[in-house]
Amino acid sequence: MQSIAKFVTQYAKTIIVIWILFFITMGYFAMQLPSKLQGDGFFVKDDHIRVTEELSETFGLPAKTIFVLFEDKTGPEIERVLSNLEAIEEINSIASPNDVEAYNRDHLSYATLNFDNSVKDYFPIIDEIRDILADEEGIEITGEPVISKDINVASQNDLMKAETIGVPIAIIVLLLAFGTVVSSLLPVLVGGATVVAAFGILTLLSGNVNLSIFILNIVPMLGLALSIDFALLFINRYREERGQKSIEEAVQVAITTAGRSIIFSALCVMIGLGAMVVIQVEIFQNIALGGSIAVLLAVISGLTLLPALITVLGDRLNKWRLIRVKTTAGRWRSFAGFVMKNPIKIIFVAVILLGLAMVPIKDIKLAIPTVDSLPTSYEARQAYDTLTDEFGLGEQATVFLLAERNTGWTDRAGLQQMLDIQEKLQADPRVKEVTTMFTAADIHSVDTWEMVNTNPQAPGMLNAVAENFVQDDQMYMVISIDAQGASTEAQNFVRDWMDQDLGVEFALAGQPKFNQEIFDEIANKIGLALTIIIVTTFIILMLAFKSILIPLKAIIMNVIGLGSTFGILVYIFQYGHFGLPEVTIALIIPVIVFCLVFGLSMDYEVFLISRIQEEYEKGVENTKATIDGLVSTSKIITSAALIMIVITGAFAFTDVMPVKQIGIGIAIAVAIDATIIRLMLVPSLMKLFGDWNWWLPFVKRKSKH
Numbered sequence: 001m002q003s004i005a006k007f008v009t010q011y012a013k014t015i016i017v018i019w020i021l022f023f024i025t026m027g028y029f030a031m032q033l034p035s036k037l038q039g040d041g042f043f044v045k046d047d048h049i050r051v052t053e054e055l056s057e058t059f060g061l062p063a064k065t066i067f068v069l070f071e072d073k074t075g076p077e078i079e080r081v082l083s084n085l086e087a088i089e090e091i092n093s094i095a096s097p098n099d100v101e102a103y104n105r106d107h108l109s110y111a112t113l114n115f116d117n118s119v120k121d122y123f124p125i126i127d128e129i130r131d132i133l134a135d136e137e138g139i140e141i142t143g144e145p146v147i148s149k150d151i152n153v154a155s156q157n158d159l160m161k162a163e164t165i166g167v168p169i170a171i172i173v174l175l176l177a178f179g180t181v182v183s184s185l186l187p188v189l190v191g192g193a194t195v196v197a198a199f200g201i202l203t204l205l206s207g208n209v210n211l212s213i214f215i216l217n218i219v220p221m222l223g224l225a226l227s228i229d230f231a232l233l234f235i236n237r238y239r240e241e242r243g244q245k246s247i248e249e250a251v252q253v254a255i256t257t258a259g260r261s262i263i264f265s266a267l268c269v270m271i272g273l274g275a276m277v278v279i280q281v282e283i284f285q286n287i288a289l290g291g292s293i294a295v296l297l298a299v300i301s302g303l304t305l306l307p308a309l310i311t312v313l314g315d316r317l318n319k320w321r322l323i324r325v326k327t328t329a330g331r332w333r334s335f336a337g338f339v340m341k342n343p344i345k346i347i348f349v350a351v352i353l354l355g356l357a358m359v360p361i362k363d364i365k366l367a368i369p370t371v372d373s374l375p376t377s378y379e380a381r382q383a384y385d386t387l388t389d390e391f392g393l394g395e396q397a398t399v400f401l402l403a404e405r406n407t408g409w410t411d412r413a414g415l416q417q418m419l420d421i422q423e424k425l426q427a428d429p430r431v432k433e434v435t436t437m438f439t440a441a442d443i444h445s446v447d448t449w450e451m452v453n454t455n456p457q458a459p460g461m462l463n464a465v466a467e468n469f470v471q472d473d474q475m476y477m478v479i480s481i482d483a484q485g486a487s488t489e490a491q492n493f494v495r496d497w498m499d500q501d502l503g504v505e506f507a508l509a510g511q512p513k514f515n516q517e518i519f520d521e522i523a524n525k526i527g528l529a530l531t532i533i534i535v536t537t538f539i540i541l542m543l544a545f546k547s548i549l550i551p552l553k554a555i556i557m558n559v560i561g562l563g564s565t566f567g568i569l570v571y572i573f574q575y576g577h578f579g580l581p582e583v584t585i586a587l588i589i590p591v592i593v594f595c596l597v598f599g600l601s602m603d604y605e606v607f608l609i610s611r612i613q614e615e616y617e618k619g620v621e622n623t624k625a626t627i628d629g630l631v632s633t634s635k636i637i638t639s640a641a642l643i644m645i646v647i648t649g650a651f652a653f654t655d656v657m658p659v660k661q662i663g664i665g666i667a668i669a670v671a672i673d674a675t676i677i678r679l680m681l682v683p684s685l686m687k688l689f690g691d692w693n694w695w696l697p698f699v700k701r702k703s704k705h
Contacts, residue, residue: 005252008304012311019305023193026200033203034216038121038148041212041283042368044517050693051402051509053117058471061400062092062114064122064130064145069383070097070109081139082111084132085509090642092116105390106660115145123149132639137293142383147371150380151656152213158654159216162663166650170228170643172433177232177639181320188233191224198223198294205289212286215660217651221666222596223294225647226435228270230302230641233607234258234635235317238310247314251307257614259303264544266299269599275529276595281521283588291596334682336630342625344685350680354672357564360571367584370486375655386425396432397485399494399513401425401477403506409475415446418475420501423477430493435478437462437469451633485511491519526591533598544606545613546696553685554605557677558598565597565669566590573661587656589665597669600644604637604678612686616694622663626686634679641674 008015043049055061068085070078075098082094097109119125122145133139174184198219202211237258241250261420273291276284306525310317334372339346361619374381387393403421405414418436425434432438443449453462469475483489490512497508534555576582612629616622648670651663686693 001256002252004303005255005259005307007135008255008307009248009251009311012308015304015308016312019193019301019308023196029203030092030196030199033199033211035123035207036154036203036206037152037211037213037215038123041214041281041286042514042518043210043282044280044514044521046517046521047507048509048514048517050402050508051513054402054474054655055400055476055509056117058474059468059476060092060116062112063117064115064119064143066113066115066141066143066146067383067387068111068113068128068133069140069142069386070111071140072107072454073138074110075486078109078111079573081136082135082429085113087132088113088125088128088132090115090119093185097138098410103391108386108390110387110391123152123302129579135368140379140383140386142380142387146380147374148474150378151374152216154375154378154656155213155216155659158651158656158659159220161654162217162647162650163220165653166647167644169650171640172637174228174232175323175644177635179321179323180237181322182313183235183317186235186306186313186317187228190231190301190306190309191227191298191327193305194227195220195223196562197297197301198290200352201293201297202290204569209286209289210282212283214283214659215286215290217654217656218287218592218662219290219294221648221651221663222269222291223298225644226295226600227267227298230262230265230298230642231306232640232643233261233636234302234306235310238307244420250663251311255303255307257610261606261610262299262302264540264610265297265599265602267540268537268602268606269295269596271540272463272533272595272599275532275536275546276591278529278532279522279525279591281518284591287592303585332631332634335374335628335634335679337418338686339630339680339683340600340627343687346680346684347688350676351560354560354564355675357672358560358567360575361563363574364566364570365574365584366587366590367486368518369588369658372583372585377655395484397481397487397490397493397510397512399497399510401479401497401506401508403475403502403504404473404475405475405504406473409470410475412446412450415449417503419446420454421504424500424502425477430481430483430489431479432482435480435482437466441465453538481512483512486515489490491516495520499578522591529591529595533595537598537602541602541605542696545609545694547694548696549689549693550609553682557681558601558673561601561672561677562594562597562669564672565593565665568668569593569661569665571663583657586661588658589648589661592662593665593669597666600666600670601677604641604674605682607637607640608633608682610677613694622690622693623687626683630679630683637674637678641670644670 052063056063068081070081073081078096082096085091086094088435091113092112094228095103095114097103097111103110113129115122115125126141126146126149133141142571171184171188173179174187178184202215202219205211234254238250238254241253245253268294273288273295276288345355346353369382371384376382376385384393388395401421405417408414409418419438422436422438427429438444438449441449441452443452443462449462469477481490481493483493493513494508500614538555541554542548545551567622569589572578573580573583573585608629611633612625615625615628620628645667649667651659652667654660654663
């Protein structure tokens with residue numbers, strides 16, 4: 001670190017110029033990122049995708065569908081609109097309400113625009129559809145591609161809204177911490193450079209990686225908050241050293257001391273992010289990638305750009321003083337003394353508070369975000385709700401069964417096997433209807449099928465029906481079950497049938513299968529992800545602090561704090577408090593919040609314990625070292641936590657529900673960690689365990705005086 005510190009101070013101006021050029025270049029690419037984002041990231045490369053692609057390519061079933069909802073439109077008016085839409089070459093087929101009676105209800109009707117697998121980017125197509133419909137009254141479009149595009153737009157609006165709220169408040173917090181305009185704006189400047197650079201790099205990677213629309217919110221949330229936190233720690237340490245040292249020397253000491261804490265903190269965060277990679281769901285891969293880039297850049301900017309700017313600015317860092325910052329060391333020392341005198345009482349109260357916050361977890365309900373993620377003010381959401389209420393869209397789950405028989409399906413044995421599968425499905429009480437080539441032809445036996453098909457009066461009359469369901473060695477059936485597609489019952493139906501022996505190779509698709517794959521992938525891999533986080537964090541903290549107890553306590557307290565956070569989230573969202581509607585918790589929230597906050601909360605652990613360790617290594621007794629560490633870091637931890645809460649909590653005022661839940665979840669977790677855990681539980685336990693805090697086998701410590 002010493003050589004890095006000397007290099008940064010020696011070539012400060014060169015480093016600033018390099019960063020300016022890098023910022024301009026990445027800024028150019030960053031502006032293109034929103035157009036590169038597709039989908040919500042809920043994607044598992046498994047049976048659902050494979051079967052859906054096969055059904056589209058082999059049988060011509062739609063890969064995706066856009067619904068056009070008509071209100072108070074006559075048949076000729078509908079035909080005229082659909083005729084205009086036929087000009088869009090990517091549309092594979094159109095189903096009109098003039099041809100399908102079920103697509104009509106009183107004054108409402110809808111058409112479907114069907115697409116095959118050749119379409120990769122729906123956003124330009126949706127723009128083209130909206131351009132064609134721009135002058136039409138009483139016509140709206142919806143469907144998964146439209147909802148995805150509108151969530152993209154809503155996410156961009158949310159980002160601007162959150163930054164408008166969060167950044168000014170963060171500057172105020174920094175102003176209260178530092179007192180001067182220049183020192184308060186510097187962390188925000190560095191944070192902005194970090195986020196823009198991260199967006200630029202993600203744009204360059206977008207050609208090889210599918211990126212979720214939620215990246216647009218997660219990366220700034222993480223990159224800006226961490227950059228400002230790191231800068232706050234660095235500037236605070238620099239100011240401490242500046243009183244006795246030159247500008248260059250103070251910067252170098254800050255790099256070697258605060259820089260060490262920054263690196264360890266970032267490493268803990270990246271472990272949490274990296275552990276998500278084991279869960280093979282695209283959104284977790286995206287957040288792991290985008291978050292890791294943001295954290296890495298936050299470290300690089302915090303250890304190069306920030307110290308270079310401070311070196312060049314020198315004492316102008318204190319220019320334009322608006323507030324005379326008073327020392328709070330006396331109050332913090334009194335607080336630390338109170339904690340040291342009453343550790344058992346404080347632990348008891350803290351555990352009771354955290355335990356009470358955990359109680360609502362028993363009612364937690366997790367769901368994959370769907371159209372509910374989109375605010376009700378958007379046309380696509382309103383149209384989807386209308387289709388659900390008036391036409392029952394989504395009330396019955398549809399499952400597709402695709403089976404493969406090496407010798408084909410058209411011989412007698414193949415026909416009988418197909419009929420046996422159909423009858424077995426029909427015997428399941430959860431199944432409302434099975435559509436096969438037999439049901440389509442209203443034939444109930446193989447004998448009847450063969451007799452009709454060989455009728456000399458109408459040879460091969462059933463071939464056209466068969467071709468809709470059988471191609472070479474492939475055959476599919478459509479199963480309607482009496483459950484909503486997103487329900488647990490639908491998922492259990494799929495799980496039960498995946499284990500059935502039908503005598504042939506088969507796979508399932510449809511919304512129940514899609515949901516089951518997402519849920520099971522997370523359930524099967526979350527244990528491994530948490531194990532990676534906990535074990536790796538333990539090893540890193542053990543090596544950093546040469547202790548067994550310190551990392552063990554940190555992990556246990558983090559788990560307790562996160563448990564309390566999830567309980568509060570259930571109280572806010574599922575119980576519908578603080579003016580919010582009752583909604584389920586997005587399935588991704590526990591994973592993302594745990595993985596992110598487990599690392600983020602280690603920031604404060606590292607900040608606090610590093611200072612305690614510095615004093616302890618000098619020969620200071622454990623209790624006094626704890627008090628001194630608490631006094632010197634409490635203000636900075638409180639300020640850093642406030643900034644993290646402000647930046648992430650600002651997303652509480654956004655409209656996309658999963659983003660709102662992530663922002664509030666991180667803000668609550670950080671608030672709990674920086675107050676109850678870091679300022680109460682940690683010092684209390686440090687007091688109780690005494691010198692045992694610093695015990696590590698085969699490591700000798702200096703005797704304390």
